[in-house]
Amino acid sequence: MTALIDARTLADRTTLDTDLVIIGGGPAGISLALSLAGSKLKVLLLESGGVNFDPAIQKMYSGAEAGVRYAPLDAGRLRQLGGGTNHWGGYCRPMDAIDFETRDWVPHSGWPISKRALEPYFPRAQALVEAGPWIYDQKGDAENAGAGSVLPLNGGGLYTSWFQFSKMRGDVLPTQFGNRYQEDLKRAPNITPLLHANVTAIRLGTNGKQVERLDVATLTGKHFTVTPRFVVLACGGVENVRLLLASNDVMKNGIGNQNDLVGRFFADNPIPRDVATLVSFAGPLAPFYGANQKLPDGAIMRATFATTAKFCRTAKVAGSLSTIEQPVDLDETGKAAVITTAIALGVDASNARTYSLGCGMELMPDPDRRLTLAGQKDALGLPRLKLEMRIADEDFARFRRTLVELGRQLLASKAGMLRINCHKREDWLKNMDWGHHHLGTTRMSADPKQGVVDGDGLVHGMGNLYIAGSSVFPSYSASNPTLNLVALTLRLGDHLKKVMA
Amino acid sequence: MKRRSIIAGVAGASAAVAAGLYRFTDIFVKHYPPTPYDDLLVQLVDRQQAAALGAKVARPDAPSLAAELRRDLKPDSLGATTEADVAAGRLMEVDGWLLPRTIALLSALASKV
Numbered sequence: 001m002t003a004l005i006d007a008r009t010l011a012d013r014t015t016l017d018t019d020l021v022i023i024g025g026g027p028a029g030i031s032l033a034l035s036l037a038g039s040k041l042k043v044l045l046l047e048s049g050g051v052n053f054d055p056a057i058q059k060m061y062s063g064a065e066a067g068v069r070y071a072p073l074d075a076g077r078l079r080q081l082g083g084g085t086n087h088w089g090g091y092c093r094p095m096d097a098i099d100f101e102t103r104d105w106v107p108h109s110g111w112p113i114s115k116r117a118l119e120p121y122f123p124r125a126q127a128l129v130e131a132g133p134w135i136y137d138q139k140g141d142a143e144n145a146g147a148g149s150v151l152p153l154n155g156g157g158l159y160t161s162w163f164q165f166s167k168m169r170g171d172v173l174p175t176q177f178g179n180r181y182q183e184d185l186k187r188a189p190n191i192t193p194l195l196h197a198n199v200t201a202i203r204l205g206t207n208g209k210q211v212e213r214l215d216v217a218t219l220t221g222k223h224f225t226v227t228p229r230f231v232v233l234a235c236g237g238v239e240n241v242r243l244l245l246a247s248n249d250v251m252k253n254g255i256g257n258q259n260d261l262v263g264r265f266f267a268d269n270p271i272p273r274d275v276a277t278l279v280s281f282a283g284p285l286a287p288f289y290g291a292n293q294k295l296p297d298g299a300i301m302r303a304t305f306a307t308t309a310k311f312c313r314t315a316k317v318a319g320s321l322s323t324i325e326q327p328v329d330l331d332e333t334g335k336a337a338v339i340t341t342a343i344a345l346g347v348d349a350s351n352a353r354t355y356s357l358g359c360g361m362e363l364m365p366d367p368d369r370r371l372t373l374a375g376q377k378d379a380l381g382l383p384r385l386k387l388e389m390r391i392a393d394e395d396f397a398r399f400r401r402t403l404v405e406l407g408r409q410l411l412a413s414k415a416g417m418l419r420i421n422c423h424k425r426e427d428w429l430k431n432m433d434w435g436h437h438h439l440g441t442t443r444m445s446a447d448p449k450q451g452v453v454d455g456d457g458l459v460h461g462m463g464n465l466y467i468a469g470s471s472v473f474p475s476y477s478a479s480n481p482t483l484n485l486v487a488l489t490l491r492l493g494d495h496l497k498k499v500m501a
Numbered sequence: 502m503k504r505r506s507i508i509a510g511v512a513g514a515s516a517a518v519a520a521g522l523y524r525f526t527d528i529f530v531k532h533y534p535p536t537p538y539d540d541l542l543v544q545l546v547d548r549q550q551a552a553a554l555g556a557k558v559a560r561p562d563a564p565s566l567a568a569e570l571r572r573d574l575k576p577d578s579l580g581a582t583t584e585a586d587v588a589a590g591r592l593m594e595v596d597g598w599l600l601p602r603t604i605a606l607l608s609a610l611a612s613k614v
Contacts, residue, residue, distance in 0.1 A: 333553065339547055417599065421597055
């Protein structure tokens with residue numbers, strides 16, 4: 001049994017040899033390490049933070065921003081063992097098959113792999129995020145639990161889909177990978193987790209095709225070197241960019257950046273609140289629409305309105321997951337709209353209930369929504385990042401078409417009606433929240449001119465440097481990324497076992 | 502006077518009073534001043550609510566609305582026309598509310614008389 005080693009206790013100028021070094025102890029890094037536990041590979045897991053939150057370490061993440069208001073770069077992620085899972089909401093949903101496809105109405109879309117390539121890994125990913133049995137769109141399970149009926153939507157462009165949630169422990173947030181899996185990491189004889197170890201440079205051989213060593217430092221002034229056979233960068237969609245761009249002594253534009261793609265296509269899932277008002281003519285919606293519902297088999301589920309692939313194709317919209325937020329009151333015009341429409345449809349709306357609707361949206365890939373190195377440096381001398389955040393009017397226009405279809409379906413099924421609350425760009429941005437899902441900055445493509453990594457996560461032009469996590473997503477889906485990035489990382493684990501054997 | 506006649510008389514008087522109340526007061530049903538568009542507006546059960554909604558419709562004058570409605574809305578067909586609007590995706594946004602087009606136009610007309 002190894003222990004969690006504090007890099008601050010290592011002798012200065014130590015050199016550590018290893019088969020594989022994983023940079024980053026978040027959900028991707030930990031999942032990858034666990035997938036290699038018990039193998040013959042000697043694995044070093046480097047985490048910049050410790051087990052607990054430390055503001056001084058977190059400050060290493062701060063950076064600059066321009067454009068659309070967005071969460072500060074040191075707010076939406078956590079530099080400690082477990083990474084972002086230390087503050088995630090536990091939402092899980094597998095991406096849809098269409099999310100992987102080249103969609104001619106979504107510029108730059110298309111993964112080099114299909115959903116089928118991930119399917120063998122979803123069961124293990126589901127187990128790692130501790131989301132219980134795999135149910136998702138088998139709606140019968142929620143209904144059979146006596147939790148109520150799904151809203152009839154008359155077979156249109158949206159349907160009731162399901163989130164599942166990572167296991168709750170009383171009031172404690174869902175599975176935090178650092179806390180949950182540190183004993184597993186310690187138990188694995190071939191894994192060495194090293195905390196407080198900040199990679200400050202990825203050093204290439206002179207041919208620029210192979211990582212030779214990593215420069216690592218602690219905030220207490222220790223410096224050491226790692227010499228690996230293979231490297232996996234798993235620091236998240238922001239920090240991966242910083243390390244690649246800042247490691248520019250051999251490749252002057254940064255590693256993997258020969259086509260100026262590293263840091264471009266940054267994305268997140270916008271979560272505009274109160275985008276619409278949904279009326280249910282028949283009375284209160286089933287409780288699983290507005291809150292998590294625990295089923296007898298342990299699964300925790302919540303309903304959401306998802307788009308069908310057919311609707312996405314015909315209406316040329318992106319993915320979205322619209323979710324009931326809370327009950328709201330109608331104003332006089334709203335009451336008049338409900339009374340007049342319900343009477344015309346021959347529906348009794350005397351018990352109608354009204355709710356606000358929020359949404360998780362998929363953004364269009366945008367090369368100019370990007371991270372670049374800024375002039376300022378952090379405590380270890382690494383340049384900080386600047387984010388140019390953008391969101392196009394077309395992103396809102398596409399989601400608006402989805403809301404119109406939901407409204408049409410509610411009327412067609414005589415189940416209710418919808419008010420769209422956002423009309424101008426300012427309306428959408430007014431109540432804008434973000435998923436803090438950092439996506440797309442080292443995108444995956446079989447074509448080196450279109451992507452930073454190939455379909456296996458190998459950085460184009462490199463022989464031994466891989467990237468894990470949602471930074472490789474070339475398009476984003478509206479589904480929350482954690483379950484999906486864990487599945488993708490487990491696939492990388494299998495790939496590494498083969499190529500490193 | 503026979504008892505039967507008394508009962509018949511009371512019943513007749515009651516019916517006459519009820520008919521009067523129905524026709525000349527708003528106790529049983531709301532009455533509106535006659536308009537040139539009553540052939541259309543009669544299809545609205547609650548014209549007041551429709552008018553409140555229709556006030557938010559940015560459409561021109563009543564005659565053009567009526568002409569449009571007379572083209573598409575047959576007598577006693579509001580339910581069927583509404584359903585057809587929805588099935589065909591003919592929706593109008595009124596103060597954000599997604600409404601079947603005929604409902605929106607008829608409500609607009611109600612607000613203009």
